[in-house]
Amino acid sequence: xxxxxxxxxxxxxxxxxxxxxxxxxxxLTVYNWGDYIGDGVIEQxxxxxxxxxxxxxxxxxxxMYTKITKAGGEYDVVIPSEYMIERMINEGLLAELNHENIPxxxxxxxxxxDRDFDLGNKYSVPYMWGTVGIVYNKTMVNxxxxxxxxxxxxxxxxxxxxxxxVRDSMAVALMTLGLDPNTREQADIEAAQAKLIEQKPLVLAxxxxxxxxxxxxxxxxxxxxYSGDAANILMENEDLxxxxxxxxxxxxxxxxxxxKDSEQKELAxxxxxxxxxxxxxxxxxxxxxxxxPHQEVWDSLDxxxxxxxxxxxxxxxxxxxxxxxxxxxxxDEMWTKIMVN
Amino acid sequence: xxxxxxxxxxxxxxxGIFIVAPIILIFMYSFQGAGGEFTLENFTRFFNFSxxxxxxxxxRSIYLAAxxxxxxxxxxxxxxxxxxxxxxxxxxxxxxxxxxxxxxxFLLRTYAWMTLLERTGIINTFLSNLGLPTxxxxxxxxxxxxxxxxxxxxxxxxxxxxxxxxxDKSVLEASADLGGNGSVTFxxxxxxxxxxxxxxGISMTFMPAVTTFVISKLLGGGQNALxxxxxxxxxxxxxxxxxxxxxxxxxMVLILAAMQIMQRYEDENDGSGGVLL
Amino acid sequence: xxxxxxxxSIIYSCLIFVFLYAPIAVLIIYSFNASKxxxxxxxxxxxxxxxxxxxxxIMSALVTTLTIAVISAAVSVVIGTAAAVGIYYSKxxxxxxxxxAANIPMLNADIVTGxxxxxLFTFLKIDLGYITILLAHITFNIPYVILSVMxxxxxxxxxxxxxxxxxxxxxxxxxxxxxxxxxxPGIVTGAILAFTMSIDDFVISFFTTGGGxxxxxxxxxxxxxxxxxxxxxxxSAIMFLVVMTLLIIVxxxxxxxxxxxxx
Numbered sequence: 001x002x003x004x005x006x007x008x009x010x011x012x013x014x015x016x017x018x019x020x021x022x023x024x025x026x027x028l029t030v031y032n033w034g035d036y037i038g039d040g041v042i043e044q045x046x047x048x049x050x051x052x053x054x055x056x057x058x059x060x061x062x063x064m065y066t067k068i069t070k071a072g073g074e075y076d077v078v079i080p081s082e083y084m085i086e087r088m089i090n091e092g093l094l095a096e097l098n099h100e101n102i103p104x105x106x107x108x109x110x111x112x113x114d115r116d117f118d119l120g121n122k123y124s125v126p127y128m129w130g131t132v133g134i135v136y137n138k139t140m141v142n143x144x145x146x147x148x149x150x151x152x153x154x155x156x157x158x159x160x161x162x163x164x165x166v167r168d169s170m171a172v173a174l175m176t177l178g179l180d181p182n183t184r185e186q187a188d189i190e191a192a193q194a195k196l197i198e199q200k201p202l203v204l205a206x207x208x209x210x211x212x213x214x215x216x217x218x219x220x221x222x223x224x225x226y227s228g229d230a231a232n233i234l235m236e237n238e239d240l241x242x243x244x245x246x247x248x249x250x251x252x253x254x255x256x257x258x259x260k261d262s263e264q265k266e267l268a269x270x271x272x273x274x275x276x277x278x279x280x281x282x283x284x285x286x287x288x289x290x291x292x293p294h295q296e297v298w299d300s301l302d303x304x305x306x307x308x309x310x311x312x313x314x315x316x317x318x319x320x321x322x323x324x325x326x327x328x329x330x331x332d333e334m335w336t337k338i339m340v341n
Numbered sequence: 342x343x344x345x346x347x348x349x350x351x352x353x354x355x356x357g358i359f360i361v362a363p364i365i366l367i368f369m370y371s372f373q374g375a376g377g378e379f380t381l382e383n384f385t386r387f388f389n390f391s392x393x394x395x396x397x398x399x400x401r402s403i404y405l406a407a408x409x410x411x412x413x414x415x416x417x418x419x420x421x422x423x424x425x426x427x428x429x430x431x432x433x434x435x436x437x438x439x440x441x442x443x444x445x446x447f448l449l450r451t452y453a454w455m456t457l458l459e460r461t462g463i464i465n466t467f468l469s470n471l472g473l474p475t476x477x478x479x480x481x482x483x484x485x486x487x488x489x490x491x492x493x494x495x496x497x498x499x500x501x502x503x504x505x506x507x508x509d510k511s512v513l514e515a516s517a518d519l520g521g522n523g524s525v526t527f528x529x530x531x532x533x534x535x536x537x538x539x540x541x542g543i544s545m546t547f548m549p550a551v552t553t554f555v556i557s558k559l560l561g562g563g564q565n566a567l568x569x570x571x572x573x574x575x576x577x578x579x580x581x582x583x584x585x586x587x588x589x590x591x592x593m594v595l596i597l598a599a600m601q602i603m604q605r606y607e608d609e610n611d612g613s614g615g616v617l618l
Numbered sequence: 619x620x621x622x623x624x625x626x627s628i629i630y631s632c633l634i635f636v637f638l639y640a641p642i643a644v645l646i647i648y649s650f651n652a653s654k655x656x657x658x659x660x661x662x663x664x665x666x667x668x669x670x671x672x673x674x675x676i677m678s679a680l681v682t683t684l685t686i687a688v689i690s691a692a693v694s695v696v697i698g699t700a701a702a703v704g705i706y707y708s709k710x711x712x713x714x715x716x717x718x719a720a721n722i723p724m725l726n727a728d729i730v731t732g733x734x735x736x737x738l739f740t741f742l743k744i745d746l747g748y749i750t751i752l753l754a755h756i757t758f759n760i761p762y763v764i765l766s767v768m769x770x771x772x773x774x775x776x777x778x779x780x781x782x783x784x785x786x787x788x789x790x791x792x793x794x795x796x797x798x799x800x801x802x803p804g805i806v807t808g809a810i811l812a813f814t815m816s817i818d819d820f821v822i823s824f825f826t827t828g829g830g831x832x833x834x835x836x837x838x839x840x841x842x843x844x845x846x847x848x849x850x851x852x853x854s855a856i857m858f859l860v861v862m863t864l865l866i867i868v869x870x871x872x873x874x875x876x877x878x879x880x881x
Contacts, residue, residue, distance in 0.1 A: 343707060344789055345703050345704060345706075345707045345789075345793070346704050346707050346708050346712075347704065348700040348701065348703045348704035349700065349701050349703075349704025349705050349708060349712075349716055350704065351697050351700060351701070352697050352698070352700065352701030352704070352705075352716065352720075352760060352764075353701075353716060353719075355697060355756075355757075355760065356716070356719040356720065356760075357719075358738075359735065359738065359753060359754075359756075359757040360719050360720075360722050360723060360757060361719060361722075362738060363731075363734030363735050363737060363738040364722065364734055366734060366737040366738055366741055367730070367733065367734050367737060370737060416634065419627075419630060420630070420631065420634050423623070423627045423630065423631055424631075426623070426627075427623070433869075433873070435631075437865065437869055438635070439638070440865070441861070441862060441865060442638050442639065442642060444814070444818075444861045444865060445642065445854070445857060445858055445861055446817075446818060446820075446834070446835060446838065446857060447818070447820070448820055448835055448838045448839050448842060449645070449838060449850070449853070449854045449857060450641065450642070451842070452645075452838065452842045452846075452850055452854075453641030453642060453644065453645050453854070454641055455842065455846060456644065456645070456648070456846050456851075457640075457641055457644060459846075461655075463644055463648075491637070491638075491641070494634075494637075494638070495638075548727065549727075551727075552727035552728070552729050552730075554729065554821075555820065555821070555839065558843070559842055559843065569727075569729050572729055572733065573729065576733055576736065576825065582737070585733065586733070586737070589729070589730045589733055589734075592727060592729075592730060593726060593727075593730055596725070596726070596727060597725070600725060
């Protein structure tokens, strides 16, 4: 008995010592989307800058927002999407960036810089961008899928994956109905809710990142998906096709930001700068397949890869999410009711 | 020996901070609106009979947990009975084999079913290779029930088994001597004596099944949300902690009430089968 | 008296065993499958094991899980044993009060315990992370220790302690040399229970973690939610082996102890 007890204490002490020694190096906590960084990028940064990175993943912007605002936790760098960045700027959650520490920003394409949600990129630096579309398995559908309306086609009962994300799924319904995806009208939101409830029997599941594996395996005929995930899985299964529906779609930007209460602001800026290096952008682009903000990397892409980069006439029909302000709560509640109905 | 009373002090302090205060906080939050004001809105929102969305979720949780429990009982009782009839040595080994999967991380066990049940999963690949119709169960309530039954079946078998092996052999002999055949002895003697085990089996299966959110999330695909998913969603995604707390209060009351009912039965006996080690 | 088992009950037992073990067996078999897809057998391979061990997220989660389990078990053994002794000698009302406090985490659903602690930590403005998981684990472990030590206290021979005092031992000394050895089996059981409960926990850690800290359970959940990953198969196989070995050791030891007692 005594032996066991002594042993326990010794191990406990050893472990806590081991814990302490690693505290000496500066630690940076990065909060990013799941499956959204190239292999070995973090390790490379740790090595180059002699620091430790705690890396945590979220599934949707709303998770991240709740975790940061309500449940305290120390995070330094976060990578939300544009509407969430707008909201976080308005609520004073983000730190202003010192552009002198991020010289690599000069390498980024003008296309992704200076967007409405953060004019002058005072608070955020582009990480990736893309669209939302439908990926389908051509062996499992009749003809071609061209429209959001196809997600309501009764012949695909139990064959559709929708996104487990309030903004993206509501936007799909609003676009199908020909309404503004940034609407703040109660009646519009209710119409979208009804539309999604009507769709439920056709939906196999509301998914996150696992949709990639499922579509590769052929679990269902079609899925609403982000462009990069689509590019990624198209390489794995040649029966898959990615389309941007004719009604238009969502154009989104995920940018890197630093939280106001970060105690590692300088290291965080180094991290952001590091992520904008050409070599890193290449690794990330090849691994996660989203559209890169880096001009040179973008220019070096071949025709086939450029396929997921929307051309001008598509862009014209695209819209960008805006912060919904107080209406975000209404969306949340509508979405919860859709899911549990 | 009165001096030893002081030894409980560290625990009293710890429990005050980490057990009692958090529960008080849940109650506080459940009566709080977005601006921190006192309100009953979180509860009225849940018990809204003109829009019973949330009540339906509660009902679904109870319903699925109840079905899972009944299946566990139907599968588990005969198994416990068979086990209790075995000679001592084999019995020890077999009951060990029943406990073994239970010590595996339950997420791994649930994950195992994901790989089995998917349309392109192991079972369906096997079936379609044999030219048989496939079994489309993933993302249905059936999958959630299956996950529950698989995870909690040992919790049903063990308490019943623990009670059955304690039944005095002489009682059974007496019943036989009095002319009772096998089924009479079972109905009139064994089953009534095993009720306490059944009760604790039911509570050990029903409680985790009604509060789970992992099984429904992994096997149910999001659309078969249970009350646990709803609470998790309020705390992790939408950030409406008031509403989440209110639902936790409701869940707590529900479980305490169920416990109270179970307790009444269990008190009649020494409460065997509680701890499994 | 001993009847032979009917063939029906043998078949039934086998079916239940298949139900319980088939999923685990499948995971273990597929952990050696070179192909990533489940439908096909791509030949025997250990590559998922290699990938598992080179996965730094999983390895650091493993360290977190083990250190939290050891530290929380050690702390709860100390607080819990002291608490059991204190409660045992307390007056009726204190006893009832403290026992019900200890019962709360055992009766409550894990999700309720988890969010109640989340509320507490945010209320006290403690950043979520390693420390909060540790405090949470201590919280739900103490009751298991109390529960295991209590019965041993009830079996305690009161005269032994009195005798030690009469022989001139200080109460503290008498406590450590007479009471502690008597209740030590309960303490060991409590420590093992606490350790396993801590390792097995997912829900409470899930609500009290933050800042990139994750336990093995959280890591498995994150991976499982992102789809089927062959590395988890390898992890399952290893965990199954570890659990089996540990349980066999514990069982053999306890049955040996029982035999000794019988002699």
